[in-house]
Amino acid sequence: MNASRVQLPAVEKEQRLFEIRREAEQRGSVDARGISPSGAPFPQASAETGYYGIPLLKRPAWTWEIPLYFFVGGAAGASAVVGAIANYTGADRKLVRDARWIAAAGSILSPALLISDLGRPARFLNMLRVFKPQSPMSVGVWTLLGFSSGAIATAFAGSLRERFGETFLLRVVENAGEAASLLFGLPFSNYTGVLIGATAIPAWNENAGELPIHFGMSGLASSVGLLELMGHRRSRALQMLGLGAAMFEVWEGWHLESRRRSALDPLKHGLSGGITRTGGILSGPVPLALRFASLLAGRHSDSFRKWAAVCSLAGSLLTRIAWVHAGHVSAQDWREPLGLKPDA
Amino acid sequence: MAITAFLTDSTLCIGCKACEVACKEWNEIGDDGLDWSGHSYDNTGAVGHSTWRHVKFVENAPEPGFGGNAELNSWSFSSDVCKHCENAGCLEACPTGAIVRTEFGGVFLQPDICNGCGYCVVACPFGVVDKNPDDGRAFKCTFCYDRQKVGLVPACAKTCPTESIKFGELETLRAEAKARIEELHRRGMQDANVYDPIETSVGGTHAMFIVRGDVRAYNLPPKPEVPTIYLKKAWTSSAIGAALLLGGTLAAFLADRPRRRR
Numbered sequence: 302m303n304a305s306r307v308q309l310p311a312v313e314k315e316q317r318l319f320e321i322r323r324e325a326e327q328r329g330s331v332d333a334r335g336i337s338p339s340g341a342p343f344p345q346a347s348a349e350t351g352y353y354g355i356p357l358l359k360r361p362a363w364t365w366e367i368p369l370y371f372f373v374g375g376a377a378g379a380s381a382v383v384g385a386i387a388n389y390t391g392a393d394r395k396l397v398r399d400a401r402w403i404a405a406a407g408s409i410l411s412p413a414l415l416i417s418d419l420g421r422p423a424r425f426l427n428m429l430r431v432f433k434p435q436s437p438m439s440v441g442v443w444t445l446l447g448f449s450s451g452a453i454a455t456a457f458a459g460s461l462r463e464r465f466g467e468t469f470l471l472r473v474v475e476n477a478g479e480a481a482s483l484l485f486g487l488p489f490s491n492y493t494g495v496l497i498g499a500t501a502i503p504a505w506n507e508n509a510g511e512l513p514i515h516f517g518m519s520g521l522a523s524s525v526g527l528l529e530l531m532g533h534r535r536s537r538a539l540q541m542l543g544l545g546a547a548m549f550e551v552w553e554g555w556h557l558e559s560r561r562r563s564a565l566d567p568l569k570h571g572l573s574g575g576i577t578r579t580g581g582i583l584s585g586p587v588p589l590a591l592r593f594a595s596l597l598a599g600r601h602s603d604s605f606r607k608w609a610a611v612c613s614l615a616g617s618l619l620t621r622i623a624w625v626h627a628g629h630v631s632a633q634d635w636r637e638p639l640g641l642k643p644d645a
Numbered sequence: 646m647a648i649t650a651f652l653t654d655s656t657l658c659i660g661c662k663a664c665e666v667a668c669k670e671w672n673e674i675g676d677d678g679l680d681w682s683g684h685s686y687d688n689t690g691a692v693g694h695s696t697w698r699h700v701k702f703v704e705n706a707p708e709p710g711f712g713g714n715a716e717l718n719s720w721s722f723s724s725d726v727c728k729h730c731e732n733a734g735c736l737e738a739c740p741t742g743a744i745v746r747t748e749f750g751g752v753f754l755q756p757d758i759c760n761g762c763g764y765c766v767v768a769c770p771f772g773v774v775d776k777n778p779d780d781g782r783a784f785k786c787t788f789c790y791d792r793q794k795v796g797l798v799p800a801c802a803k804t805c806p807t808e809s810i811k812f813g814e815l816e817t818l819r820a821e822a823k824a825r826i827e828e829l830h831r832r833g834m835q836d837a838n839v840y841d842p843i844e845t846s847v848g849g850t851h852a853m854f855i856v857r858g859d860v861r862a863y864n865l866p867p868k869p870e871v872p873t874i875y876l877k878k879a880w881t882s883s884a885i886g887a888a889l890l891l892g893g894t895l896a897a898f899l900a901d902r903p904r905r906r907r
Contacts, residue, residue, distance in 0.1 A: 346684075346685075346701075346702075346703040346704060346705060346862045346863075347705055347859070347862050348858070348859030348861045348862050350862075351861055351862070351864055352701060352703070352862060352863060352864035353684040353685075353687075355684070355690050355691055355864065356691070356772065357691075357771070357772050357864045357866060358769075358770075358772040359693075359766045359767070359769065359772045359773075359774070359775050360766075361763065361766065361767050362763035362766045362767075362775075362776035362778075362783075363763055379890060382890055382891065382894055383894055386891075386894040386895055386898050387898055390895075390898040390899055390901075390902055391902065392898055392901070392902075418762075418763075419760050419761050419762055419781070420759075420760065420761020420762075420763070420776055420777075420778075420780070420781025420782050420783075421759070421760045421761045421781045421782060422760075424741075424758075424759075424760035424761075425760060427741040427742075427743070427758055427759075427760045428740050428741055428760065428762070430741060430742060430758075431740070431741065431742040433737075433739075433740065433742070435737045435873055435876065436737060436738050436739065436740050436764070437738075437876070437879070438738060438739075438740035438762060438764040439740035441740075442740055487887035487890060487891055488883060488887055490886070490887070490890060491882075491883050491886040491887065491890075492883055494879065494882065494883065494886070495876070495879040495880055495882075495883050496764075497767075498875055498878075498879040498882075499768075499872045499873065499875040499876050499879050500738075500767040500768055500872045500875075501734060501767060501768060501769060501770040501772075501870070501872050502767055505767075506870075506872060506875045509875035509878045509879040509882070510878040510879065510881070510882050511882060512879065512882065513879055513880075513882040513883035513885075513886045514882050514883075514885055514886035514889065516886075517883075517886035517887065517889070517890055518886070518889070518890075521890055521893075521894075536901065537897075537900070537901045538894075538897040538898045538900070538901035539897075541893075541896075541897040541900065541901070542893060542894060542897050545893050545897075549889075628767070632767075632772075635864065638770070638866045638869075639861045639864070639866055639867065640861075640866070640867050640868060641861065
């Protein structure tokens with residue numbers, strides 16, 4: 302690097318020079334940081350190699366906020382549904398209240414994450430100048446708007462009613478808000494699966510038919526997990542929902558692993574595959590086993606459920622990170638959109 | 646208004662990059678591609694937020710009669726650009742309505758409306774639209790909408806010294822492409838073909854390419870699909886997911902009710 306710096310001979314540096322020479326002799330070229338393959342053998346553009354292996358698709362331009370938004374939105378949407386149904390069926394008041402607050406917290410956090418991901422956050426409102434049914438992003442933003450206003454109104458009106466007594470206005474706001482948060486919460490909990498499913502990224506659009514259910518169930522698992530960590534570990538309804546979500550996640554994991562489509566490679570191999578599998582195990586088999594254990598273990602039941610909740614939450618978050626990461630890997634793989642990759 | 650198009654003929658391209666320079670100067674795009682890539686004479690790699698015209702240098706093993714001879718590598722050039730799809734993924738995906746169809750049939754991204762959500766980037770089957778991380782917004786070829794509006798030819802087509810980039814009315818160019826292919830075949834270039842994915846869900850493009858050999862060597866996807874084709878499947882799945890969530894929650898809480906009432 303620096304010509305004026307005199308280096309003393311060192312064994313490892315001499316060893317490295319020897320390694321470079323050996324690599325050059327054996328492979329005909331040397332790969333190292335900062336070295337472009339400008340020497341022989343010439344890189345080629347051909348039907349088999351594509352255009353020098355330069356990615357054909359662009360990687361998602363989203364930042365860290367987006368997988369977190371998928372997680373928060375999924376948990377909030379499912380919580381609003383759980384809260385509303387719990388209320389309608391006359392369940393424990395504290396459970397209703399806690400579920401509403403999770404939904405409300407998610408309703409504040411979700412738009413914050415979404416806006417901060419924008420390249421021009423000040424122009425967020427441009428999203429509201431049109432409604433495009435053919436754009437999942439547009440449908441999602443309008444759903445978010447309806448959901449957030451409903452969930453926040455319900456939580457605040459409900460807590461005001463409990464503190465200052467019932468008035469007609471509070472009751473109207475609370476009930477209308479709850480109906481809205483239920484109505485919009487259902488699509489809000491899983492539309493992010495449509496959002497990434499209907500794209501040009503092969504690993505995503507290959508799963509367009511499952512991603513929304515997968516994300517919705519993952520959101521339900523995290524909502525149940527949060528409620529259980531808030532102390533609702535005696536609710537049988539939450540236990541059943543947790544079991545159901547975990548069972549679906551087991552099926553989803555099997556469904557991903559058993560298909561031999563080359564587009565699914567990023568979900569099985571490398572770092573993105575590792576995160577996907579870790580997230581899948583933490584979402585499916587582990588909480589399923591822990592929940593069954595809690596059903597059977599009398600005295601330790603509570604701690605099994607607590608750990609099931611923790612695992613589901615971690616699994617749900619990892620799952621969203623994994624899918625976004627797999628999208629990046631998939632976009633970099635030029636062979637898939639060129640149709641050069643055989644199915645395994 | 647006439648529906649216009651580009652026809653980029655790689656058999657005429659000499660790889661001078663005049664189109665890249667013209668595009669950058671007219672549209673005032675920032676510089677890029679100043680590092681050696683080692684991929685022939687291509688230092689920009691692909692179209693992106695700061696490269697709206699991009700000359701590909703397809704260098705291959707020596708092959709006589711393919712821009713090379715027995716000693717020299719065969720070499721062909723092709724100027725890539727936004728395809729201005731008939732069914733454009735970016736246009737459908739844009740949640741702000743920033744991306745519109747112009748009266749000339751092109752796909753135009755209005756920079757004063759784009760809020761940089763990045764959804765068009767993953768919706769483009771050709772990897773054209775790109776977000777500029779410094780600016781925050783997405784950018785792509787405008788089809789020189791401003792120039793077309795006043796009756797001028799796009800900057801790249803105007804500067805092309807060999808008329809490799811042809812600009813004109815879409816159907817006229819389609820016919821011209823067909824005639825050109827026939828002529829090339831007559832002259833012994835049996836591998837010449839037109840890239841205009843008209844049978845796919847993209848429904849044809851407003852930027853066609855004449856290339857020799859396999860289009861995949863030019864990073865042109867043989868079967869590009871507009872992502873809206875996945876919408877039906879995905880929203881069905883979303884509806885099933887919502888039904889499962891609603892039904893499951895209802896069943897769970899109803900089943901849990903009698904115990905509490907005791």
